[in-house]
Amino acid sequence: MKYYSINSPQRMVGLKEAVLKGLAEDKGLYMPKLIPQLPTSFFQNIDKLSLPEIAFETLKPFFCPDIDETHFASLVADALNFEIPVKHISANIHTLELFHGPTCAFKDVGARFMARILGEFVKGMDKEINILVATSGDTGSAVANGFYKVPGINVFVLYPKGLVSDVQEKQFTTLGQNITAIEVNGTFDDCQRMVKEAFMDAELNSKMVLTSANSINLARLLPQSVYYHYGYAQLKAQDKDDVVMCVPSGNFGNITAALVAARMGLPVKRFIAATNANDVVPQYLVNGKYQPRKSVATIANAMDVGDPSNFVRIENLFEHQYEKVKANIEACSFTDEEIRATMKRVFEKTGYILDPHGATGYEALERMLQPSENGLFMETAHPAKFPEVVEPVIGQKVPVPDRLAAFFKGTKQAKEINAALTDLKAVLI
Ligand SMILES: *Cc1c(COP(=O)(O)O)cnc(C)c1O
Numbered sequence: 001m002k003y004y005s006i007n008s009p010q011r012m013v014g015l016k017e018a019v020l021k022g023l024a025e026d027k028g029l030y031m032p033k034l035i036p037q038l039p040t041s042f043f044q045n046i047d048k049l050s051l052p053e054i055a056f057e058t059l060k061p062f063f064c065p066d067i068d069e070t071h072f073a074s075l076v077a078d079a080l081n082f083e084i085p086v087k088h089i090s091a092n093i094h095t096l097e098l099f100h101g102p103t104c105a106f107k108d109v110g111a112r113f114m115a116r117i118l119g120e121f122v123k124g125m126d127k128e129i130n131i132l133v134a135t136s137g138d139t140g141s142a143v144a145n146g147f148y149k150v151p152g153i154n155v156f157v158l159y160p161k162g163l164v165s166d167v168q169e170k171q172f173t174t175l176g177q178n179i180t181a182i183e184v185n186g187t188f189d190d191c192q193r194m195v196k197e198a199f200m201d202a203e204l205n206s207k208m209v210l211t212s213a214n215s216i217n218l219a220r221l222l223p224q225s226v227y228y229h230y231g232y233a234q235l236k237a238q239d240k241d242d243v244v245m246c247v248p249s250g251n252f253g254n255i256t257a258a259l260v261a262a263r264m265g266l267p268v269k270r271f272i273a274a275t276n277a278n279d280v281v282p283q284y285l286v287n288g289k290y291q292p293r294k295s296v297a298t299i300a301n302a303m304d305v306g307d308p309s310n311f312v313r314i315e316n317l318f319e320h321q322y323e324k325v326k327a328n329i330e331a332c333s334f335t336d337e338e339i340r341a342t343m344k345r346v347f348e349k350t351g352y353i354l355d356p357h358g359a360t361g362y363e364a365l366e367r368m369l370q371p372s373e374n375g376l377f378m379e380t381a382h383p384a385k386f387p388e389v390v391e392p393v394i395g396q397k398v399p400v401p402d403r404l405a406a407f408f409k410g411t412k413q414a415k416e417i418n419a420a421l422t423d424l425k426a427v428l429i
Contacts, residue, residue: 002033015066022217035263036061047237052077053225079112086234096231103141104382110220111146126156132189137164158191174410186419224257230297246272246377248357250303251312274360276300279333300356333405347394
């Protein structure tokens with residue numbers, strides 16, 4: 001498959017360049033040259049296929065033969081070695097639990113996948129690849145765990161001292177090996193600025209291969225389309241059709257992957273994006289004006305985004321026509337009070353503990369689903385990752401999964417630096 005930058009559609013690059021660069025030189029996001037349509041028979045029989053089989057068939061057109069097919073099959077099975085179950089919650093509302101990976105967040109799949117793809121490319125190189133990532137919490141843990149022990153790749157996670165939660169910090173500071181945690185005396189914005197400066201720094205780039213693993217990278221984004229195929233397959237196995245899917249959204253990468261799945265032929269009736277108070281896209285769908293603004297802090301903080309980076313990909317998918325975007329996505333946004341009320345009501349009514357992000361998805365379905373439809377929202381993180389928000393709302397402790405508890409046993413190892421490029425360079429070189 002060839003890929004092009006949205007800013008210069010005529011210039012095609014191969015998978016390797018698109019993945020290693022992440023962002024094109026002209027600052028455009030990459031898109032696949034074509035999104036292949038899978039045969040109707042595939043979707044008719046999809047309920048009989050396993051998760052790795054579905055992943056292999058739906059991702060192969062994007063990654064093979066750049067990556068050898070047989071090898072790709074084992075890579076897929078290795079990246080997706082945990083369950084992604086559909087659970088029924090109430091009436092016609094179901095959830096797809098995306099939090100059964102190592103860090104209990106949906107970003108695990110994209111990160112594990114990208115790590116293995118990069119691991120393939122590094123085999124042919126005489127240098128190691130160094131991933132720099134700035135995190136306000138969740139991305140750092142998913143990337144660090146995804147790339148953990150992948151030969152030929154080093155990861156440096158920059159995070160603001162004292163500004164990430166305990167669980168999150170433990171998830172990327174206790175690994176060691178090829179993962180280095182860098183605790184910055186500054187804010188998340190400082191971390192992000194330092195990473196950008198490092199990518200521009202001539203000396204650093206002459207001494208080492210630097211790349212990013214942020215969510216705009218296609219090797220992270222495309223694998224997420226598997227969720228939608230697999231969620232559909234599980235509902236189909238229960239003879240449930242007229243499926244409406246709802247995605248809690250921040251940078252709109254996950255829902256872009258859903259739209260890619262739909263373009264491949266996945267017969268989902270409608271897609272809904274749910275946001276917190278950062279409602280730039282829902283507003284756009286109301287008035288046709290895309291007006292990015294500074295994000296506001298909410299209790300669903302992984303979705304606190306004021307200028308979603310994948311919005312341009314959605315525009316691109318629908319040929320920049322507002323009417324087409326509007327015909328393919330609906331959206332709604334929720335305040336913190338509404339999110340808390342949803343978590344409380346669903347827990348009291350059904351016993352299911354939502355996390356604050358998933359709660360926006362549940363609520364959107366409850367408001368927008370027709371009685372004849374079957375709704376499936378993405379539960380993007382385990383509620384135990386947000387005990388300080390969830391526990392006061394439901395009035396009890398959230399059971400902590402073993403794999404999350406295990407992180408607490410590890411010892412924090414981090415290099416503390418000031419928020420300056422020279423300090424970062426001293427750690428890297
Ligand atoms: C990143 C994240 C989201 C938002 O996903 P996007 O692809 O950025 O829209 C939602 N929920 C959780 C828990 C996340 O970590």
